[in-house]
Amino acid sequence: MAAAPERQWSDEQLKSEEVPKKELIKFIQDSAAHSFLAEHKLLGNIKNVSKTAKKEQLIEAYNQLFQSQRFKGTEPDAPTEELKAVKISDAPKDVKTETVDEGPPKFTKSILKKGDKTNFPKKGETVSCWYTGTLEDGTVFDTNIPATAKKKKQSKPLSFKVGMGKVIRGWDEGLLTMSKGETARLEIESEWAYGKKGLPDAKIPPNAKLIFEVELVAVD
Amino acid sequence: MNKAFRSISMALDQLSDMVQRCQTVKDESFAPEDYDLFTAAGSTCIEQGDSAQVLSILVDEKNQNIVRCMGWNLLGPLVKMLLKKEDKTLPHCHAILLHLLEVCSPKELLVGLLEQVEEADSGSIAETITLLLKPLQTVLLRLGIRKASSVGMALSTLLSQVSRLPVPVTAEQEEDDVFGLCRCCSALLQFVKPFVEEIKEVVKDNNSISKDNELRVELLKFCMKSLSEPLLEVQLKDTDTLQRSPLRDFATEILIILSDIGESLPDLLSRNVLRRRKVPGFLEEEVRYPKESLACMSHLLFVDHIAVDIFPAVFSPIFVLQCNMEYIELLLSRTEENRLQKGLELYEKSLVRVEENSLPVDLLELKTFFSVPQNLVKVMTMCPDQTLRTKGLKVFQLSIDKFNTEAKYKFFRGMLKTSHHAGVEGYIIKNIKNQIDSSLKPGNSNDWFLGKHLLPLLRLVLCLPQGPETDLLQNLDRIMESLNLLRYMLIRDKEWDNETGIWTELYKIEDNYLKPMRTGLNMSKAHYEAELRSTKENRKIGLKEAKASVCSVTVGNEKLPNMTPETQIQVLQSALFTFDLIESVLARIEEIIEAKDRPQS
Numbered sequence: 001m002a003a004a005p006e007r008q009w010s011d012e013q014l015k016s017e018e019v020p021k022k023e024l025i026k027f028i029q030d031s032a033a034h035s036f037l038a039e040h041k042l043l044g045n046i047k048n049v050s051k052t053a054k055k056e057q058l059i060e061a062y063n064q065l066f067q068s069q070r071f072k073g074t075e076p077d078a079p080t081e082e083l084k085a086v087k088i089s090d091a092p093k094d095v096k097t098e099t100v101d102e103g104p105p106k107f108t109k110s111i112l113k114k115g116d117k118t119n120f121p122k123k124g125e126t127v128s129c130w131y132t133g134t135l136e137d138g139t140v141f142d143t144n145i146p147a148t149a150k151k152k153k154q155s156k157p158l159s160f161k162v163g164m165g166k167v168i169r170g171w172d173e174g175l176l177t178m179s180k181g182e183t184a185r186l187e188i189e190s191e192w193a194y195g196k197k198g199l200p201d202a203k204i205p206p207n208a209k210l211i212f213e214v215e216l217v218a219v220d
Numbered sequence: 221m222n223k224a225f226r227s228i229s230m231a232l233d234q235l236s237d238m239v240q241r242c243q244t245v246k247d248e249s250f251a252p253e254d255y256d257l258f259t260a261a262g263s264t265c266i267e268q269g270d271s272a273q274v275l276s277i278l279v280d281e282k283n284q285n286i287v288r289c290m291g292w293n294l295l296g297p298l299v300k301m302l303l304k305k306e307d308k309t310l311p312h313c314h315a316i317l318l319h320l321l322e323v324c325s326p327k328e329l330l331v332g333l334l335e336q337v338e339e340a341d342s343g344s345i346a347e348t349i350t351l352l353l354k355p356l357q358t359v360l361l362r363l364g365i366r367k368a369s370s371v372g373m374a375l376s377t378l379l380s381q382v383s384r385l386p387v388p389v390t391a392e393q394e395e396d397d398v399f400g401l402c403r404c405c406s407a408l409l410q411f412v413k414p415f416v417e418e419i420k421e422v423v424k425d426n427n428s429i430s431k432d433n434e435l436r437v438e439l440l441k442f443c444m445k446s447l448s449e450p451l452l453e454v455q456l457k458d459t460d461t462l463q464r465s466p467l468r469d470f471a472t473e474i475l476i477i478l479s480d481i482g483e484s485l486p487d488l489l490s491r492n493v494l495r496r497r498k499v500p501g502f503l504e505e506e507v508r509y510p511k512e513s514l515a516c517m518s519h520l521l522f523v524d525h526i527a528v529d530i531f532p533a534v535f536s537p538i539f540v541l542q543c544n545m546e547y548i549e550l551l552l553s554r555t556e557e558n559r560l561q562k563g564l565e566l567y568e569k570s571l572v573r574v575e576e577n578s579l580p581v582d583l584l585e586l587k588t589f590f591s592v593p594q595n596l597v598k599v600m601t602m603c604p605d606q607t608l609r610t611k612g613l614k615v616f617q618l619s620i621d622k623f624n625t626e627a628k629y630k631f632f633r634g635m636l637k638t639s640h641h642a643g644v645e646g647y648i649i650k651n652i653k654n655q656i657d658s659s660l661k662p663g664n665s666n667d668w669f670l671g672k673h674l675l676p677l678l679r680l681v682l683c684l685p686q687g688p689e690t691d692l693l694q695n696l697d698r699i700m701e702s703l704n705l706l707r708y709m710l711i712r713d714k715e716w717d718n719e720t721g722i723w724t725e726l727y728k729i730e731d732n733y734l735k736p737m738r739t740g741l742n743m744s745k746a747h748y749e750a751e752l753r754s755t756k757e758n759r760k761i762g763l764k765e766a767k768a769s770v771c772s773v774t775v776g777n778e779k780l781p782n783m784t785p786e787t788q789i790q791v792l793q794s795a796l797f798t799f800d801l802i803e804s805v806l807a808r809i810e811e812i813i814e815a816k817d818r819p820q821s
Contacts, residue, residue: 133533142533153427156484158532166490166539194537197573201525202533212534 005031014059036070106189107170115182123163125220183215231264258290263297271312292324295332326362346400353411368434375442383449391462402466447513456524475527492546515547523565537573544570545588552595581627629668636680646697653705682733688740703805710812752792759785
């Protein structure tokens, strides 16, 4: 929800030719709540409103709007038109899954190799890491580390924006506690991994606790 | 014995003469007539089966300049002969081809060979391609570092022809491979191998590769095009159905090639979700990564489980769903049944990985989370194929189950406002009832299906769009579900609890809903009863056509012949039974309300 709009014209400006009727109507239509517009008879095509409303009426409405603060989004019930013309976001959003604090973290970390202890990733930054994932019984279900050191030189570590819900929660939370260069062992309970469903494609059974050895190579 | 020698054809004579004459020409400055003569005579010889003689002329040291300049013009007839596969001439023709490949200019050979591929008639596409792939590869490799655009041109021509081949549908058809699609796909993989290896070498030597490396870009284009045609068309069989599947191998290899040339599969998957707009060269990026190809890739990964071991197992299922919605939207917006099938499969597979009640409400702000259900409704209500309609409904319900409570609320509200289809509305209303029921259970209370938000939602449910004039038959599904919902709430939520607020709202519901419904119902019943009576009488009197047909049926702009009186009676009767159905629930509701009004005895 945008912050409340600000007055951009003084009374003198409004009364003068400087602010044309249509511009004033547009501003009010863009900023005011639906019911406000309905009460002041300012709904509809700008051309039509301009024909029927006098400048004095518009100035009064403008002032009233700021007095009453009845801007868009302050009314509880969204009217039908709003939904039909709903401004559906074309710009892709980074949707964060709401993480409510539900108690103790569902992962543990043991540091295998210390990092620089200075460069910690922040939410939204891109991290790159090498990793190996195993089940509790030792089965390796995934890794991005190639077999030979030579091949590792030719591959790229996995990169993604951390803390944004793009990876399993255990990773998001775990990586935020690591510093650049650190290698750690993350043991993640199933609730912060793949939960009841598991990931049969990757041979992860339901309710599986996952163990990852992760090396944080780079931060943004 | 010497018969063959004596029957040297005229064409062969002409060829030998011309070649002898041109041996002395300096600097390869041959006259146009020489080219024409060579081509005409040489072609005739080959077509007549004199390939052995032609071969000996072409391999003669003295003739190399001539062959280098003019040899490639013989490709046409040569290829035709090779396709005929006559034992007599085959070895010589092959030898001619090999010689030409060595000696002639690669650029000219490329043109000649691709021409043959392009001109292949539909019956011989597979043969031509499998014949010419190795020669094409040889020629391209001769081009050295300047090969990229030629490789691109070759791949594009080859794929265009391959996509003309019919796609096998059953496992048996894939095994039989009558039209050769499988053979061509396998051969194409062999064809691109050296080029992929070259890119891998570059990556090895430099630890990275420029995104604009020309050869890499051509291979990327090839992979993207393959994903679109033929792979999007193909229904892959799993290992149980078909152990050895060339098409599955092809799909796997394409994804591996993408990975080998430096395209990360997760990055490809999330392109449409994470990209920034208005980046310089944005349009080019769009062209390089066609959405349809990515949709196919996603389906291969998540439905067919192709190359899934090179896809990292760390991404959150909700994020993967978000990425896939773009592709699901694309597939479900098409009308071809196999696109719809793939869209539904991908949607289902993506949803199944997500926990129930976990999708947050902000997802509904994304365009795809609104447009996909709309597309789904179209499939459920208008797709001619019943299996798809049924599957559509199943996936629709699955998607609802995954939303959290607030998201369900917002979704139902949106659907009721925009769907305009009684069946869909009825289905949504049934879901609302289930949510209310669930919310009334201990420990499940929430603000959405109880409390202050429920009543605005109910107002959308308990309304007659045209008041008492609403067509009850057309809106039957919706009406029955709404009445059932109301009845349920009045029974389940005791007046003294009033957890849902329905009792305080009741007087409004009576005025705005129940009374107009009662009026409408009475009117409709009376009308149909009158029609029924008059139809029965007309039948008695033996009138051929009923006076005023209750309904006429039009299919595809053609009005069907009027129903016989018997059929009309059946239709009217059926309508009356329907009204009785509505009546029974309505009466029960009125009863419950009346019981409340009666003083406690």
